[in-house]
Amino acid sequence: MIGLSILAALLCFAYCFIVFRIRSGSNFYLIWALGGIFFIGLALMIKFDWWSGFPLLLRRIICGILLVGILLFVIAEGLIFAHYRDRGRPGLDYIIVLGAQMKPGGPSIVLKFRLDAAYEYLIANEETICVVSGGQGANEPCSEAQGMYDYLVEKGIAPERILMEDASTDTSENIAFSAKIIGGTDYDVGIVTNNFHVFRGMMLARHAGFEDACGIAARSNIYFQPNNLVREFFGIAKDLVCGNLL
Numbered sequence: 001m002i003g004l005s006i007l008a009a010l011l012c013f014a015y016c017f018i019v020f021r022i023r024s025g026s027n028f029y030l031i032w033a034l035g036g037i038f039f040i041g042l043a044l045m046i047k048f049d050w051w052s053g054f055p056l057l058l059r060r061i062i063c064g065i066l067l068v069g070i071l072l073f074v075i076a077e078g079l080i081f082a083h084y085r086d087r088g089r090p091g092l093d094y095i096i097v098l099g100a101q102m103k104p105g106g107p108s109i110v111l112k113f114r115l116d117a118a119y120e121y122l123i124a125n126e127e128t129i130c131v132v133s134g135g136q137g138a139n140e141p142c143s144e145a146q147g148m149y150d151y152l153v154e155k156g157i158a159p160e161r162i163l164m165e166d167a168s169t170d171t172s173e174n175i176a177f178s179a180k181i182i183g184g185t186d187y188d189v190g191i192v193t194n195n196f197h198v199f200r201g202m203m204l205a206r207h208a209g210f211e212d213a214c215g216i217a218a219r220s221n222i223y224f225q226p227n228n229l230v231r232e233f234f235g236i237a238k239d240l241v242c243g244n245l246l
Contacts, residue, residue: 002043009039019227028231076233083198086215088121088190092128095121095190095216096178098171098201099134099144107147109221110194115151117218118192122157130157131181133165133174171201171235172244175208185209194220196228200236203245 016032045051051059088095097118100111107115122130130152134144141147145166153159165181168174179185189210191201198215205213220228239245 002046005039005043009036012036022223029227073233076236077229080196080199080232083215084195084217086198086217088214088216090125092190093187094129094131094182095192096131096133097148098174098193102140102142102144102147104141107151113194113218113220114192115148117216119152119155121216129161131163131165131178133168133178135167135169172204175205179208189213190216192216194218196220196232207244
């Protein structure tokens with residue numbers, strides 16, 4: 001058990017370093033360093049038998065919390081994977097492309113994946129209007145909406161088919177502000193985002209009033225998938241606590 005804990009710690013630290021080096025666009029990768037510290041602590045606890053020194057009630061509470069956390073994580077990941085390959089429905093009135101980081105050289109790879117999925121849908125559905133949604137962060141050269149608009153126009157999508165929402169700062173605002181630009185929620189809408197993010201984006205859209213919103217899944221970088229999937233679990237938990245998914 002000690003050996004497995006040390007191995008898990010080393011894997012966590014290694015993955016943290018890999019994501020840091022590749023650049024994920026956020027600091028969430030630090031959670032893997034915390035995971036490494038947790039497993040080192042677990043190894044020490046086993047080696048020196050600290051666990052048996054805890055009061056029985058405390059041990060039961062800790063085990064109960066861990067079991068509930070694992071169960072909730074498995075459920076959340078199951079819901080995420082259930083929508084991993086969503087392709088939407090043909091003939092949607094609108095698609096909303098959720099924003100991601102813009103870099104000085106253009107959209108980040110995560111955002112390019114979303115835009116390429118949107119492009120493919122727009123080419124196949126010539127009557128659909130696209131809303132590109134995202135404001136400008138402190139580390140971005142322009143609003144995400146502007147960068148997305150430029151990318152799609154350069155690929156050949158007619159400018160009149162693209163509406164820009166450039167004030168939002170998170171997924172919930174992406175959808176709420178896009179609904180105002182569209183003129184309400186009585187439309188057939190698809191949410192374009194990376195596969196790991198489709199479930200939450202779709203549920204946020206339905207919570208906002210798009211009762212039959214569907215997902216359109218874009219691909220994502222395989223190197224970041226463990227990081228993305230763990231981060232998405234916390235994103236779902238946050239939106240549940242804030243009442244954004246119910």
